[in-house]
Amino acid sequence: MATGGQVFLPEKDLLALNPKGLSGFIEELRKSETQTRHLRKRLEALQDKSARACPACGRPVAGRSDAIYCRSECRVRAYRESRRNGYSRIKSIS
8 A cells, every 4th residue: 555655564464574575576676766856866967056957868868967968878879970970989009
């Protein structure tokens, strides 16, 4: 049962759960925690008007202070685009 954004199971229901079958339930909880955290960070970035914009898509960048892109998809897209334009990480030794 969800109450105020929290999941609550009565003690009798918790005791009735099979300990061997809890791994799937725990994994689902971890996924939802991660998704909730990502959503919260995105919403906080939208709320902050001074947020940095992702150079690939223009969305606000949330998370680390040194992050450049909003998502790994944007980072990979920018890297691939730079490779198409002739950029190479390996510099020639003269």
